[in-house]
Structure formats: structure tokens, C-alpha cells
Amino acid sequence: MYRFLLSRQWVILTLLVLVLVPTMVELGYWQLHRHEHKVAQNQLIADNVEAAPKPVGELTSPGHTVPRADYWRTATATGTFDTAHEVVVRRRTSTDDQVGFHVLTPFDLTGGGTVLVNRGWVPFGADQQSFPHISAPPKGEVTVTGRLKADETTSGSGIKDLEGLPPRHVMLINSDQQSKLLGHPVLGGYLELTAPTPVGGSPELIAEPDSESIGPHMAYAIQWWLFAAAVPVGWLVLVRREKRDRDTAAEAAEAPATESTPAPSAV
Secondary structure, eight states: OOGGGGSHHHHHHHHHHHHHHHHHHHHHHHHHHHHHHHHHHHHHHHHHHHSOOEEGGGTOOBTOOOOGGGTTOEEEEEEEEOGGGOEEEEEEEOTTOOEEEEEEEEEEETTSOEEEEEEEEEOOOSSTTSOOOOOOOOOSSEEEEEEEEOOOOTTOOGGGGGTTOOTTEESSOOHHHHHHHHTSOOBSSEEEEEESOOGGGOSBOOOOOOOSOOOSHHHHHHHHHHHHHHHHHHHHHHHHHHHHHHHHHHHHHHHHHHHHSOOOOOO
């Protein structure tokens, strides 16, 4: 009845179905995990941004790797800006997606130590190779507030990022890199400045990270699972159609033979 399923065409189709179904199920779980990761990250951002500020020295130290649990943690620091060793970080975008620089300024803490402060975004100067005009930060001792971030390492590695770049240009915000340039220890990670607000709005403060949007991952997961359910259903529909077509063809082949058979003569 269903011997046609042993044909080469149907064996290949059946094997394809057996491969597609678990693959689609796995893709659905992959999207589900991405959704769960995004939800967890949003919760982490919201909790750390809203948490009571802590002195930066309680959250990090020289050589310290900022753990994920402390990303975006609100921190404070009191000291003075070291604009003599200020650098710009290349290929950074503003809130309206214009490409420019981030301004990275060492901040010497009262009582000892240095932390890097990302003061925000500025546009290019005359060209991408020159050092742009940057508004000066407050002079003298000041208390700043910012979001603690981990050192950037994914775009390159350490001092090699400085090769071939114009003076006072870097590609990464990396405390170890800046420690070597400054010649003294720097606290691990850096602060993304939130206060005080720059006079005149420059540098442009970096926007607070999004903690509300969750993306389409859950919808994609459901779609993959629906596809996984639809594939075997579609296979069954094709099997039933094939059987029906074969039965119809067999009946049509038998009909002429029946009609052409002469009736027995009467004795």
C-alpha cells in the first residue's frame, strides 16, 4: 500500500524531514536562550543603574577585571582630571549614529590611584587623523558619577592597537594599555560619565543603556517550533496525496480492461 515510500525520491524526502525537525527545534531553543539572556541583561542593567552609588575604589582596583555582575554599576569618584594625558577613542558613534571619538580622560583620585573616565562623544576635527577640539572638564577637585564598564578587549590586543595611529588616538578603552602609557597603575575598567553634565553639552554624554526592549527572539523561537511541527504534517499530507493519486491511477488502469472483456455467450 505504501511501498512507494521505499523509492529513492521518498527516502530522500523522509531523511530531509528527519533532519529538519530536530534542527528547527534546536534553532527555537537557541532563540529562546537569546531571549532569556536579553531579559537577564535588562534586569542587570536596571538593577545596577538604579542601585545606590558606591565609591569606585570599592568596586575595582588596579588589574581588576570587572565582572559581569558589576557592569553598569553606578560609581562615584573624587579627584582631578588629568587632561594632559587625555586621549580619544576612534570609531565611536553618537546618539544619532554620527561617527566620531569618545574622550577618555585619566582621573586622579584623591587619596591615590587613577581611574579612566569616558567623558562622552565628540565629532571629528579637521579630519579623522587630527586631535579634535575638546571642551575642558571641571578644574580642581570634583566628584564625578558614572557607570562602571569592563575593559574593552574584543577589537584588538593591548599596545598593538596604538601602532600606526596618530598621537593620542587609541582604538580601545583599556586600563592596562593606559597604565603603560601613564607609567603608573590604573583601576581596572572605566567609568562612563553621567555627572556632572558638561557645560554646553560637549562632550555628548553616552546614553543610558536600554533595559526595556527584549527583541524578537521569543517570536523567532515560536516560529521555528511551528515550522518543526508543520514539516511532519506536510510530509503526511504529501504521503496521503501520493497514495490517493496512485490509487486513482490504478483504478483508471483497471477500468478499460473491465469494459473490454466480452460477456459470456448464452448456451
